[in-house]
Amino acid sequence: MTQSYMDNSGGIGVLTLDTSAPLFLATSLSYGGGGILKRKQPMDSGGHHGGAGTIEFPISLNPRRDAETANEALTSKRVVADEVDFFSDEKKKQKKKDTIAASPVETDLDLKVPSLGIKKEDLTIQTGLHLCNGDTAKESVDDGMAAMQAELACMNEENQKLRGMLSQVNSSYSALQMHLATLMQQRNRTPQAHEEKIDAKNGDQGGARVPMQFLDLGPDADVDEHSNSSTASLERSSSTPENVEVGSMGYGLHKNEGNPREALPTATAEQESTMRRTRVSVRARSEAPTITDGCQWRKYGQKIAKGNPCPRAYYRCTMATGCPVRKQVQRCADDRSILITTYEGTHNHPLPPAAMAMASATSAAASTLFSGSTSSADGLMNSNFLSRAVLPCSSSVATISASAPFPTVTLDLTQSPDPLQSQRTPAGQFQFPFQALGALPQPPSLPPVFGQTLLNQSRFSGLQMSSGMAAAQFPHPKPQTTMPSSLEETVNAATAAITADPNFTAVLAAAIKSIIGGNDQAVDSSKNDNVTKKSYSLQ
DNA sequence: CGGCTTTGACCAGCGC
DNA sequence: GCGCTGGTCAAAGCCG
Numbered sequence: 001m002t003q004s005y006m007d008n009s010g011g012i013g014v015l016t017l018d019t020s021a022p023l024f025l026a027t028s029l030s031y032g033g034g035g036i037l038k039r040k041q042p043m044d045s046g047g048h049h050g051g052a053g054t055i056e057f058p059i060s061l062n063p064r065r066d067a068e069t070a071n072e073a074l075t076s077k078r079v080v081a082d083e084v085d086f087f088s089d090e091k092k093k094q095k096k097k098d099t100i101a102a103s104p105v106e107t108d109l110d111l112k113v114p115s116l117g118i119k120k121e122d123l124t125i126q127t128g129l130h131l132c133n134g135d136t137a138k139e140s141v142d143d144g145m146a147a148m149q150a151e152l153a154c155m156n157e158e159n160q161k162l163r164g165m166l167s168q169v170n171s172s173y174s175a176l177q178m179h180l181a182t183l184m185q186q187r188n189r190t191p192q193a194h195e196e197k198i199d200a201k202n203g204d205q206g207g208a209r210v211p212m213q214f215l216d217l218g219p220d221a222d223v224d225e226h227s228n229s230s231t232a233s234l235e236r237s238s239s240t241p242e243n244v245e246v247g248s249m250g251y252g253l254h255k256n257e258g259n260p261r262e263a264l265p266t267a268t269a270e271q272e273s274t275m276r277r278t279r280v281s282v283r284a285r286s287e288a289p290t291i292t293d294g295c296q297w298r299k300y301g302q303k304i305a306k307g308n309p310c311p312r313a314y315y316r317c318t319m320a321t322g323c324p325v326r327k328q329v330q331r332c333a334d335d336r337s338i339l340i341t342t343y344e345g346t347h348n349h350p351l352p353p354a355a356m357a358m359a360s361a362t363s364a365a366a367s368t369l370f371s372g373s374t375s376s377a378d379g380l381m382n383s384n385f386l387s388r389a390v391l392p393c394s395s396s397v398a399t400i401s402a403s404a405p406f407p408t409v410t411l412d413l414t415q416s417p418d419p420l421q422s423q424r425t426p427a428g429q430f431q432f433p434f435q436a437l438g439a440l441p442q443p444p445s446l447p448p449v450f451g452q453t454l455l456n457q458s459r460f461s462g463l464q465m466s467s468g469m470a471a472a473q474f475p476h477p478k479p480q481t482t483m484p485s486s487l488e489e490t491v492n493a494a495t496a497a498i499t500a501d502p503n504f505t506a507v508l509a510a511a512i513k514s515i516i517g518g519n520d521q522a523v524d525s526s527k528n529d530n531v532t533k534k535s536y537s538l539q
Numbered sequence: 540c541g542g543c544t545t546t547g548a549c550c551a552g553c554g555c
Numbered sequence: 556g557c558g559c560t561g562g563t564c565a566a567a568g569c570c571g
Contacts, residue, residue, distance in 0.1 A: 298544085299543075300544090300562095300563070300564075301564080302546075303562075305560080306560065312561090314563075318543095326562095328562095
């Protein structure tokens with residue numbers, strides 16, 4: 001028996017459950033509201049049952065929707081089983097009469113599924129019968145019933161497996177979130193010591209203490225209340241998952257004008273200056289002139305740069321007067337379909353959730369660059385983790401260039417094995433994957449924020465796999481007790497990163513905020529028609 | 540009419 | 556010092 005979990009990046013995916021158990025009836029169950037639960041049981045031409053069937057139902061990339069859909073799916077599968085039982089009990093006699101019919105029979109039945117809240121009239125079951133005539137028909141009916149019983153047993157077993165997997169993921173999230181919370185609390189307990197370190201560090205410079213913060217997740221207007229540390233932001237987000245509206249809360253990436261105590265990665269003035277000039281380059285495939293990053297930009301110049309026939313366009317942020325953020329957009333000379341967007345500077349104003357995605361990503365990348373020695377193992381690890389946690393939706397690579405005039409972090413989103421991962425909108429516009437990530441509300445049963453991060457990680461790490469790859473990677477998983485190895489590795493990597501580098505919290509916070517940031521686009525994400533499928537195989 | 544894009548000019552940094 | 560290059564400015568034009 002094979003289960004395939006197929007996902008897409010646009011909000012609707014398909015969970016396919018392939019069953020090798022022979023089935024007699026071809027049933028198709030659908031319900032309203034855009035969802036589809038479909039069981040396909042292909043029959044051979046001779047009318048005998050055989051071959052693998054598939055059960056498909058939609059799964060969104062939306063964690064909350066995923067959880068809900070998964071629950072629905074589990075419930076729906078029971079519905080299928082129940083209805084098949086119902087079918088057996090109530091219609092069996094009539095069914096046997098109908099088996100003489102030579103062609104498939106489609107019967108619409110009104111169903112009552114109170115647990116799903118589905119209107120009776122929206123739920124129909126279509127049953128196709130492929131039967132032989134004569135004496136073989138009765139045998140086929142009996143075989144079919146037996147096969148159906150076996151199928152029901154298999155489905156029940158699958159339900160248990162899926163529930164086990166869901167429970168496992170939930171527990172993993174909870175454990176990791178607890179770990180994160182513990183680390184955050186430890187960090188909060190020692191701000192004074194942290195400040196004293198800063199004082200000692202600046203003492204030789206005449207006591208002039210320069211607020212150093214590249215990554216600032218707090219709002220301008222309310223520094224005290226929001227205590228613009230990523231820790232506070234993270235905890236607040238965790239504690240109030242229902243009100244996670246980054247934009248409305250005034251969160252944005254901007255230069256810290258306030259309390260140095262809240263500076264996360266402390267740095268020298270030289271470093272600060274360097275960080276202000278630090279650039280984050282995003283490579284993505286897009287037919288659109290620019291990527292949709294949520295900010296408002298005004299073009300102020302265009303140049304033909306040396307070595308690239310494609311002109312380089314210069315934009316500056318116009319969301320607030322005096323915002324120093326600028327970006328350069330240029331197509332790759334080697335591959336014109338690749339759009340290279342380079343961001344520089346930090347916003348001095350709150351950002352809309354959609355813009356938080358990119359801003360957080362770039363800021364996180366830049367912070368990663370300066371979170372300790374970039375040449376150290378930590379730095380490399382963080383960069384590696386950045387590419388996995390901040391940009392888990394693709395096989396993106398975060399690289400740091402020291403040869404450029406200014407330090408440049410390059411996030412390559414073009415190396416996905418599946419070109420659809422580039423999140424192109426129907427209009428061909430590229431949307432930063434974070435928006436797809438951020439568009440995902442919290443699963444109700446999962447811990448907020450961090451759990452979502454990991455959920456996204458696991459989801460998108462899966463997105464990198466083709467069906468074959470997935471099958472190869474998870475040939476015989478044991479869903480009751482283990483989670484996918486990629487998720488496990490990612491969790492381990494996250495844990496190691498957190499424990500290895502205190503500055504990583506800043507990066508992590510930005511990454512999490514990135515994912516939270518685009519919540520308002522959750523609806524839009526479902527409009528994405530581009531389907532990127534992943535597949536887990538359960539044997 | 541305001542906002543935006545286009546585009547040539549200007550400036551600064553850097554290497555030779 | 557000169558030339559090259561990247562980056563920015565600002566006037567002109569376009570557009571809704």
